[in-house]
Amino acid sequence: MRTKFKKSYRFALYTSLYITLLTTLLASVFLWLFYELKWYFSIGFAVTVYVFCFVIIQFRVERFIYKRVKKIYDDLTLLESTNLRKGSITTDMRTLTQEIDKFAKDKKIEIETLKVREEYRKEFLGNVSHELKTPLFTVQGYILTLLDGAMDDSVIRKKYLERASKGIERLGYIVKDLDMITKLEVGDLSLNTETFDIIELAKSVFEMLEMKAAKKKITLTFDFDYNQPILVKADKERIQQVLVNLVVNSIKYGSEKGTTEISVENLIKNKVIVRVTDNGEGISSENIPRLFERFFRVDKSGSRKEGGSGLGLSIVKHIIEAHDEKIYVESEFNVGSEFSFTLEKA
Known part of the structure; x- marks a missing residue:
């Protein structure tokens, strides 16, 4: 497709004006001193010089610039086919410089991202x-x-x-x-969305893991007695997997004779937030951003002794995000950790 140029006349207008003012001033002084010509000759001379300069600059100098600008755009198009061809191409130097600068910054960010990946x-x-x-x-x-x-x-x-x-x-x-x-x-794993009681599900997770918790004398409890069901809309089996992974982690890294607590609170009108809190060893701040990476372990030697695939938290994050929900982490080293996630109310 042929490149469509958006011509800029600003350079030619200003340059012609500067040349005209200078030549007219010099010519007027010379003509007045030696030939005593009238003022309107100076005006005619200025108009002639201005038109001549404008035509030469716009259609000769700018044509020279067009070719170089087109070459720049063609070269950049080889690198980014969608970024520079969406609209007409301007030959204004300031606009062109801004576009090239933006392109260079975007490419730098892209390269840095690729290095991180x-x-x-x-x-x-x-x-x-x-x-x-x-x-x-x-x-x-x-x-x-x-x-x-x-x-x-x-x-x-x-x-x-x-x-x-x-x-x-x-x-x-x-x-x-x-x-x-x-x-x-x-996106190949489909979610079987249903309505269920999140409190009842948490109780079943506690029952499932009470023997594991008993080995470290860790108490599994709620923040208070939930006498009424709290109905949510999600994939029950996957949310159970999330709770199991979070509670297992709290037991694994929990303190001897410690506590793992689950609480469910109203967040906004149609959301609840489920919190899993422990008073274990906690997580240092520099490790929190990487918690949900595959195989990332805070204590590589200790955690491997506890077993597991090293993928639990990564699975938790993917399951919650598959529900279009959010998961949060708050932790303080040697104090404890809290993992929380949102769910839609039924």
Whole structure:
């Protein structure tokens, strides 16, 4: 498509005016001193010079500029086909400079974003490799030991097979969670929206995890007794998964004989906010922005001892965002943490 230029006459108008004023002043003084010509000759001379200068500048000098400007736009169009061809192209130098400056800033931001993504990709691949490698090598080690003759001892055989089974179970968790995140990101995982009581769901999560909490003597409780149901509209199974992940994390990083508390409050007319609060070790401020990244662990050594795929919070974030809701984090190191998310009222 041929480039459409929006011509600018400002440069030619002002330049012609400056040349005319100078030449007319000099010519008028010369003609008046030597030929004593009338003033209207000066006016005629000025008009002639102005028109001549305007034509030369506009159609010769500007034509020279047009070619260079067109070359600049053509070169930039190769890099960004949608940004510079939406409207007519101006040859005004100030406008052109502004456009080029904006284009350069946008490209700089884009390059910086790509660098951040590249670093994230490298870190993500490294984390995936590490998370898969650990249980794989564990399983391989136990099986090789059994094949080398340990299977003849029934006690060792049973113990090693149980440990290998746990390693395979962890691999299954990682693959399952990765598959779920991928489906959530591409929109392949459909939500089965229904109306349910969020208090009843939270109670069932407490019952499910009370044995796990009892090992650390952590109390699972509500902020007060909810005598009336609070109905929300969401995917019940996915919201249960969110609550399980958040409560499991609060137990995992909670203090011995601590507390994990769930509260449900009205936020606005058609929203409630669900809070999961603990008085555990908390999270330092520099780690909070990365909490929902895949495989990111605040305490890499300690958290791996607790097991899990390292994808729990990332799944939580994707599930909440799939509901078009928000999730929030507030935490203070050595004080405790609070994860909260919104839900639509039924």
